[in-house]
Amino acid sequence: MNKISVKNYPMVNPTPVVILGAEVEGKPNFTTIGAFGVVCLEPIFYISVKSTHHITKGIKESGFFSINLPSVDMVQKTDYCGMVSGKSVDKASLFTTFYDEHGNAPLIKEAPMNYLCKVVQNTTICGFDVFFGEILSTLTGEDYLTENKPDPLKIDPLLLMGYQYYSLGSAVGGIFKEGLSLKNNQPTSINDEINPHLNS
Numbered sequence: 001m002n003k004i005s006v007k008n009y010p011m012v013n014p015t016p017v018v019i020l021g022a023e024v025e026g027k028p029n030f031t032t033i034g035a036f037g038v039v040c041l042e043p044i045f046y047i048s049v050k051s052t053h054h055i056t057k058g059i060k061e062s063g064f065f066s067i068n069l070p071s072v073d074m075v076q077k078t079d080y081c082g083m084v085s086g087k088s089v090d091k092a093s094l095f096t097t098f099y100d101e102h103g104n105a106p107l108i109k110e111a112p113m114n115y116l117c118k119v120v121q122n123t124t125i126c127g128f129d130v131f132f133g134e135i136l137s138t139l140t141g142e143d144y145l146t147e148n149k150p151d152p153l154k155i156d157p158l159l160l161m162g163y164q165y166y167s168l169g170s171a172v173g174g175i176f177k178e179g180l181s182l183k184n185n186q187p188t189s190i191n192d193e194i195n196p197h198l199n200s
């Protein structure tokens with residue numbers, strides 16, 4: 001198939017959409033973001049938020065934020081939290097809010113997974129504040145575990161790609177398992193290129 005060139009728009013990765021929480025001027029606020037992810041093997045997330053957002057002020061003030069992973073059935077509230085600002089609307093009243101002893105950021109009880117993060121580094125780019133947050137607490141409910149591990153299909157995360165929300169679908173293979181038959185048939189130098197983590 002021939003390749004065709006399409007618009008240079010960065011929202012191409014399917015990514016879990018998350019509800020970011022922070023205390024702003026002494027009140028909880030929640031904001032939907034798609035610019036969120038993993039940066040290294042240490043427990044650190046990055047988030048990228050517009051500098052003018054209400055939540056950004058709170059993260060700068062407190063040095064903490066929460067990541068709340070909504071399930072597919074929270075799509076309406078998640079979308080809403082990305083449409084209105086905490087400057088004029090109390091978005092916290094949509095949820096049951098709680099706090100963790102390790103830091104000052106509100107968390108959402110209804111979300112299947114919650115992470116409390118402490119800002120360890122930040123930078124700015126093109127009108128956005130990018131915060132790197134160390135995960136201090138990871139919380140879930142028993143209903144979302146299988147053999148004591150968070151089960152993606154039970155969590156049923158809300159995914160974002162382009163301009164649509166999606167659900168996860170089904171598992172199609174195991175990490176570092178599906179490539180094994182190829183790896184075992186390759187010379188060592190090619191194995192190193194396939195996955196340096198396996199060899200370290």
Ligand SMILES: Cc1cc2nc3c(=O)[nH]c(=O)nc-3n(C[C@H](O)[C@H](O)[C@H](O)COP(=O)(O)O)c2cc1C
Pocket residue numbers: 017029030031032033034035036048049050052053054055056078079081082083084085086087160
């Ligand atoms: C699906 C979705 C993803 C979004 N992702 C981001 C994002 O990654 N960064 C950002 O700054 N704003 C993002 N927004 C926009 C903010 O959520 C929105 O402007 C919000 O009203 C800001 O609220 P606040 O002023 O209370 O912080 C997103 C909105 C939606 C609906």
